């Protein structure tokens with residue numbers, strides 16, 4: 114099967130760089146999927162889970178914010194934050210969820226509410242990322 118090169122970078126590190134069969138990513142306007150020889154494409158990223166298929170298995174990476182670009186049979190993910198499933202500290206995500214839930218209950222100001230909601234989305238997506246990778250048997254570094 115023809116492959117496409119996937120590279121995921123954040124401002125401080127290269128998270129991943131390898132050929133894959135398929136990439137699904139959380140665009141701000143919904144999920145999009147990319148296979149080999151896709152037309153050039155650019156999208157902003159939301160908060161959620163990127164997944165890719167390699168050797169018949171699905172792997173999961175949490176991403177939050179940034180851009181995805183496809184050109185010359187390469188997908189470049191310039192993420193503000195990205196973590197492979199195995200790098201996620203689930204306890205930390207749980208604590209972040211509790212704080213965010215508490216803040217969304219208490220806050221009335223719209224801006225603070227939006228920030229708390231984004232923090233809640235990040236924590237839930239991190240937990241989902243870890244659970245998906247564990248059930249796919251790909252929660253490894």
Ligand code: ATP
Pocket residue numbers: 177194195196200201202203205206209232235236239
């Ligand atoms: P917290 O409140 O726990 O910091 P957050 O969602 O506000 O969570 P971010 O702003 O998304 O955190 O990330 C800040 C840095 O901390 C990033 O480098 C990110 O990769 C890392 N990070 C945050 N939460 C986790 C986690 N649960 N497991 C691993 N790394 C994390």
